[in-house]
Amino acid sequence: MKKILGSILLLSSIFFFSCNDAAKESGTTTTETETINPGGQSSVKDDESAKDVVKIAVGSADHSTLVAALKQADLVNSLSNAGPFTVFAPTNAAFDKVPKETLDNLMKDENKAQLQDILQYHVYVGSLKTEMMEDGQTFNQVNGGNITITKKDGKVMVNNSATVIASIPASNGIIHVIDGVLLPPANK
Amino acid sequence: MKRYYFKTHVVLIMTSACLLFLQSCKPKTAQSAAGGDASKSYVAPGKYDEFYNIVSGGFNGQVAVYGIPSGRLFRIIPVFSQAAESGYGFSEETKPMLNTSHGFVPWDDQHHIALSQTKGEHDGRWAFANGNNTPRLARIDLTTFRTSEILEIPNSAGNHASPFITENSEYIVAATRFSVPLDDQNGDVPINTYKQNFKGSISFVSVNPTSGEMNIAFQIRTPGVNFDLSRAGKGKSHGWFFFSCYNSEKANTLLEVNASQKDKDFVMAVNWKKAEEYLKAGKAKKQSVKYAHNVYDENTHTATSTIKTEVMVLDPADCPEMLYLIPCPKSPHGTDVDPTGEYIVASGKLAASIPVFSFTKLQKAIADKAFDGEYDGIPVIKYEAALHGEVAKPGLGPLHTEFDGKGNAYTSMFVSSEVVKWSISDLKVLDRVPTYYSIGHLSIPGGPTAKPHGKYLIAYNKITKDRYLPTGPELTQSAQLYDISGEKMKLILDFPTTGEPHYAEAIPASLLMNKQRKIYKIEENTHPYVAKGEGQSRVERKGNQVHVWMTAIRSHLTPDNIEGIKVGDEVYFHVTNLEQDWDVPHGFALKGANTAEILIMPGETQTLKWVADKPGIVPFYCTDFCSALHQEMQGYLRVSPAGSNVPLLFSTGTNKPAVTGTDTTKK
Structure with missing residues (x-):
């Protein structure tokens, strides 16, 4: 109950503040739009539809590092869009292979652009099942860089460095769980 | 009890929150609500x-x-879809608007608008609209907000890159989204022979500067790519048109994957002034095709549909310096030209940057032959040579x-x-x-x-x-x-x-x-079945066709009693709205009609066709609330069995009960 009361108080204070902003007639766009919708598309309340790529990742204990990174890179709303997306989703164990210092650095605000670049390299616009992929095929990822698929004996690898260990269909695309973090080619 | 306590608290808090809300934002305007x-x-x-x-x-x-x-x-x-609300596409006069080479097509998928321009600015004459599915172009008259004309586009499928317009409305364009076998070819080919058999087409449709009437001036045959969007050059780039193309891979299946294989697709730059020269010089070939051209006449209040059978086609192989391709990252969607005409912005919907091309640099690249090979015989400009820069x-x-x-x-x-x-x-x-x-x-x-x-x-x-x-x-x-x-x-x-x-x-x-x-002048109405006054209303039988010249004015229909209609008769209600007063349409609907109502503007005539299906009394009435006595604006039609000899009678105000009895039924 306390929680509910708290949120009501919070709500009323938001109302109060938004009014003040309007009264000032100089409220910035961000404050106004935040009042209209603080969360964007990812905050749409819907427990009935199939889960999108973000919700699946959030619900996976093996992807907490990825989810934290997506949040830090402001990609959560974009990936809640209609897509369709193919997300190559490194597991926590995959992220553990990256030196901790590197990872910590990427999570800093000043390195957001670099983090976005890396994460966008894990996303393709289009829903690709592994059976659609061919050996040697390249796909141009959201960040602009290409990945190369190798397919041998039913095993699908990305850039010869990460193996697809599971594929999970989502409402707005598909997630391929991979055991390595993909690094964008440097000379982009 | 606990719950009750809680609710009271909530209500109190909510109320005080509302009070605060009200106090702080007094009744200013509708402001913060949104x-x-x-x-x-x-x-x-x-x-x-x-x-x-x-x-x-x-x-x-x-x-x-x-x-x-x-x-x-x-x-x-109403443009490409039947509109039951007005009778568009249901009335005899408007049905021809939706005629195509495939027959009557009462729906389409309408994507883009182009407003007519003079000297690069809106002139407020016409709006053009594309039909994406069964390739069509429509012209809407901006003095009536009604569809005046629909033109089908041959050799095309998915008229998506359309109807973009040049700065003096010389042309609107129609470029095909799907490449397909051409209309005069045998299209019964394996789909995986796409690369050999499928071609693209861009139509340049001229717009008559006075009447606005559209005419396919020429088509340009192109490689079998998908055209997406387009813009005309303007100012310094007037005379050019820019089309975004995707699927330069020429994939015929799973485009989601297969049309995104190349790093770059193209923006196709068309020198249409050059194309006009080639057309004049007789370089175009006549191709046999079939397409509908539907025009609505505001005096007869009737559309006519004409099937046309020829189109002039320019082949780039015969027309050097007419087409150039500018490489463009990843399946470009919009291609937009800035107000000066210098910059062409192409948005690769899967790209990480937005390339902006310079018309001046493009011209220089062409002059310098800064080409990066050819694509199906069309010179490909070096990306960097035409590039102003990228929005990163x-x-x-x-x-x-x-x-x-x-x-x-x-x-x-x-x-x-x-x-x-x-x-x-x-x-x-x-x-x-x-x-x-x-x-x-x-x-x-x-x-x-x-x-x-x-x-x-x-x-x-x-x-x-x-x-x-x-x-x-x-x-x-x-x-x-x-x-x-x-x-x-x-x-x-x-x-x-x-x-x-x-x-x-x-x-x-x-x-x-x-x-x-505001109105259509009744004296200018040349509809073959117009009744320019109640005195001209009548009913005539021609075999099993019955024509009713009906008038509508506040608040009665003439005639409003019709007898002598037989089962199987095709009855045409030609309703003329005699009003000469703005915003007073009358509607006409008839019980059991398998179509829709018709809505008739002041001074206009529209026709509802109906086949008498069984003996009985069929009520009809005005459907548009026109006056205080709108609800009185009604009538009856009597249907008798097929062989009956009930005479054809029609009247308003005179068909009263016989003085001696209550039973007016005639035997």
Whole structure:
């Protein structure tokens, strides 16, 4: 109950503040739009539809590092869009292979652009099942860089460095769980 | 008890919150209710909007008209879809509008709007609209807001890159989304012979400067790519047209994967002045095709459909220096030309940057032959040679760009749901605002012209989850209005739309509102079945066809008693609205009619065809609330069995009961 009361108080204070902003007639766009919708598309309340790529990742204990990174890179709303997306989703164990210092650095605000670049390299616009992929095929990822698929004996690898260990269909695309973090080619 | 206690508390807190809310924002305007600065979009009762917004209807096949900044919906103009509301596509006069080489096609998918221009500016004469599915172009008269003409496009499928317009309305274009075997070829070929058998077509449709009538001046045969969008050059680039092409891979299946294999597709630059020269020089070949051309005549109030059988085709192989390809990253969608005509902005919807090409550099590259080989015999310009620069990391999923005339461009970003404002000169991102959600097209009043009006930007969104009261599985699409008069874009209104808007244009109200047609003059009505007064109303039988010359005026129909109709008769109700008064249409509907009502404008004649299906009395009435006695505006038609000899009788006001009895039934 306390929680509910708290949120009501919070709500009323938001109302109060938004009014003040309007009264000032100089409220910035961000404050106004935040009042209209603080969360964007990812905050749409819907427990009935199939889960999108973000919700699946959030619900996976093996992807907490990825989810934290997506949040830090402001990609959560974009990936809640209609897509369709193919997300190559490194597991926590995959992220553990990256030196901790590197990872910590990427999570800093000043390195957001670099983090976005890396994460966008894990996303393709289009829903690709592994059976659609061919050996040697390249796909141009959201960040602009290409990945190369190798397919041998039913095993699908990305850039010869990460193996697809599971594929999970989502409402707005598909997630391929991979055991390595993909690094964008440097000379982009 | 506990719950009760809780509820009381909640109510108290809510009330005090509301009180605070009320106190702090006194009854200013409708402002904070919308969250944005609604006062800027508020148009007081009785006041007019600043702009007409002519908005495509997408899958409803129609065009909608809204006011900006209020977002009020004024009209849905029937264009490619039958409209039961008005009888468009149901009445005998309007059915020919929807005729095609495939017969009657009562629906289409309407995506883009082009308003007529003179010297690069809106002239307020016509709106052109594309039919995406069964390739068609429509012309809407902006004095009547009605569809005047529909032209089918041969050799085409999916008329998507259409109907973009040149700066003096010389041409509107129609470029095919699907490449297909040409209409005079045997199309019964294996689909995987796409590369050999499928071709693209771009049609240049001339617009008669006086009547607006459309005519396919020529087609250009192109490689079998998919054309997506287009813009005409303007100012210095007048004489050129730019088309975005995707699927340069020429994939015929799973384009989701196979049309995204190459790093770059193309923007096709067409020198249409050169094409005109080739046409004059006799370089075009006549091709045998079949397409419908449907024109509505405002005097006969009737459309006629003509099937045309020829088109002139220019083959790039015979016409050097007519086509060039500019490489463009990843499946370009919008290709938009800035107000000066110098910059061509191509949005690769899967690309990480927005390339901006320079017309001057393009001309130099052509002069210097700075080519990077050929694609199907068409020179490919070196990317860098035509490039002004790239907008780096603008957002995700860039689609379309509009301009404010102050050197700024505004690009919609589908994936990241935002509008990004950037500077054309230095390609720097200046501002970004979220849209709710998944923006497709965007529109700035005059945005595609040489002189944009700026001030507002309207975003057309595909997804509205959680934005409005939900209405089951299907939710409305939406428009969002931004004030762009300052440095920062400000969301000021969010309104639902009809159909699924794609592109839209907005035009100052002053260009249209004073030239609206109010009535059709009855003396100018040359409909073959017009009754120019009640004295001309009558019923005539020709075999099993019965023609009713009917009139409608407040508040009766003449005739309103009709007898002698037999089962199986085809009855044509030609209803003339005798009113000569603005905003007084009459409607006509008949019980059991398998079509729709007809709505007849003042001075107009429209015809509802109906086949008498069984003996009995069939009531009919006026459906448009016209007067205090609207509910009295009705009549009866008597249907007798097929062989009956009940005489043909018609009257208004005279068919009264016999004096001696109550039973008026004749035997």
